Amino acid sequence: MGPAMRRLLLTGGALLGVALTGCSSPASREAMAPPDLVVSQQHRHSLRVQASGGAETSGLDSSNIADADLKAAIEDAVIRSKLFQSIVQGDDGDYELHVQVVSLRRPLIGGTLNVELETGWSLVRRTDRAVLLRKSIRSTGTASMAEAFAFVTRLRLAVETAARDSIRQGLMAIADLNL
Amino acid sequence: MNKTIKVLALLGLIATLTTGCAVNRATGSVDPSTNLAALKTMYVKKIPDDDNTHALIADKLRSKGITVTSGVEPAPSGVDAVVTYIDKWMWDITMYMLELTITLRDPKTDFPMATGNSYHTSLTRLSPKEMVDEVVDNIYKGAK
Numbered sequence: 001m002g003p004a005m006r007r008l009l010l011t012g013g014a015l016l017g018v019a020l021t022g023c024s025s026p027a028s029r030e031a032m033a034p035p036d037l038v039v040s041q042q043h044r045h046s047l048r049v050q051a052s053g054g055a056e057t058s059g060l061d062s063s064n065i066a067d068a069d070l071k072a073a074i075e076d077a078v079i080r081s082k083l084f085q086s087i088v089q090g091d092d093g094d095y096e097l098h099v100q101v102v103s104l105r106r107p108l109i110g111g112t113l114n115v116e117l118e119t120g121w122s123l124v125r126r127t128d129r130a131v132l133l134r135k136s137i138r139s140t141g142t143a144s145m146a147e148a149f150a151f152v153t154r155l156r157l158a159v160e161t162a163a164r165d166s167i168r169q170g171l172m173a174i175a176d177l178n179l
Numbered sequence: 180m181n182k183t184i185k186v187l188a189l190l191g192l193i194a195t196l197t198t199g200c201a202v203n204r205a206t207g208s209v210d211p212s213t214n215l216a217a218l219k220t221m222y223v224k225k226i227p228d229d230d231n232t233h234a235l236i237a238d239k240l241r242s243k244g245i246t247v248t249s250g251v252e253p254a255p256s257g258v259d260a261v262v263t264y265i266d267k268w269m270w271d272i273t274m275y276m277l278e279l280t281i282t283l284r285d286p287k288t289d290f291p292m293a294t295g296n297s298y299h300t301s302l303t304r305l306s307p308k309e310m311v312d313e314v315v316d317n318i319y320k321g322a323k
Contacts, residue, residue, distance in 0.1 A: 052208035053294055061202045061298075098211050102291040103265055103280045120291035122212045131212045134290040 024152045026057035027065045031160040032073035034168045037081040039175035047084040048093035048126075049074050053101035062106050063156040065117075065163055074099060077167050083175055095132075095179065096124045099170065102136070104162075106155060112144040113154050117162040121170045123177070135173055139165035203303050207295035207317025215293060215319065218259040218283065223249035232266050235311040236281060243319065254286050261286050266310075271301040279310045281318065293318050 051070040057063055074097070075087045084095070102118040116138070123133040141161030143154040209215055221240055225233040237247040240262070247262075254261045260283045267278040277300065283293040295318040299305050305313065 050211075053206060053296070055204050055206055055296075058202060061204070064204075096211070100208050100210055100291060100294060102282055102294045103296070105265070118291065120210055120294070122210050122290075124212055134210075134212060134285065134288060136284075136289050136291055 024057050024061055024063050025156055026069060027063055027156060027159045027163055029069040029072040029076070031157075032065070032069065032163040032167060033076040033080070034164050034171075035080070037077055037083075037168055037171060039081045039083050039171065041175055042082045043084050043095075043175075043177075043179045045084055045094035045179060046086045046088045046092070047078060048088050048090075048096045049078070050096065050098045051101070052098070055101075062108075063152070063159045065101055065104065065159065067101075070099060070101065070163065073163065074167055074171075077171055081171065083171055094126060096126060097174070098122045098124070104159065106159065109151070112142060113151075113158045115141045115155070115158040115162045117141070117159070117166055119166045119170065121173065123174060125179075132177055132179065133174060135170070137166050137169045137173075139163075139169060141165065202298065202300045204296070204298040205313055205317055206297075207293075207314065207320055209293040209318065210291070213292040215283075218245070218292075220246045220258045221248075221260045221262050221283070222254040222258045222286075223247060223262040223264075224254065225249050225251045226264070226266075227251055229266070232264060232276075232279070232307060232311070235308050236262060236264060236315070239311050239315045243315070256286075258286055260284060260292065261289075266307075269301070271304075275301065275304040276307050276310050279307075279314050281311075281314045283318070 049071050051067040054067040054070055055064040056066050078084050100120040102120050105116040107113050118138050121135045121137055124131055139162045141158040143157035147157055148154040223233045223237045233249050237249050240247045263282050265280045266276055268274055269277040278298045280296045282291045284291055295314040297310050297313045
């Protein structure tokens, strides 16, 4: 191998290493909210949303779902679809929705990335603490090299797709309830 | 010129190798509709390929006063919770447990009543027993 080719390979390898291992970013709240959710019925009540089990994303970590972002994405989808009349914060509201991130399975390497997400959804009526919904929701997200070249971006897209599907399934299930 | 290329190559190698270093995460949460203290009997659903993680989980739960059985078959009737887990292993000089997720489920509906997760990369690796202890303790810390 000539010196010019060796230089080219070394430089290319270095740049590729840096590009492919760039900093991770968390799933974005805007991308996790399903934009076009049509629900079977709209409830004339107020809702308080809580999220748990998620994690922040550090630069060296893989994409995670933060509790605050999941909560915001669910609230946004509820408001857009008018599933509930209003969203309230603090210890108020007619109903309490709690969404728990149970597991988020992400690949460590790969071209087309497949992510598996499980969330637990529970809906409680505040007045008598009646549990109206307890449901495990499993969803998947896929992102290919055509969508993003950098691994960290591809992984974030797959996580956001899985979260969006999870929120869609959860809110559809709540829409089917007679509150 | 040659020196610059070598420095660039070294930087690329360092970036590639260090992205797996020193990430620590530990979470635990309980669904508000669940009373963890009322769960007195549990069944640890063993993953067929698992050697010992199921036994560590069962021992840890027994230390909390819970009656625990385990196996690969479907859970026996009458248990208060079914315990499932996902353990992810990595190799770095030796094998180590990278991530562990433990979930306590409603035996009838599969609903995840409580869950905990720990993630430690190679430089801050924990033994499997320490991982199990951390996850189960975090689940019980999350109980109201």
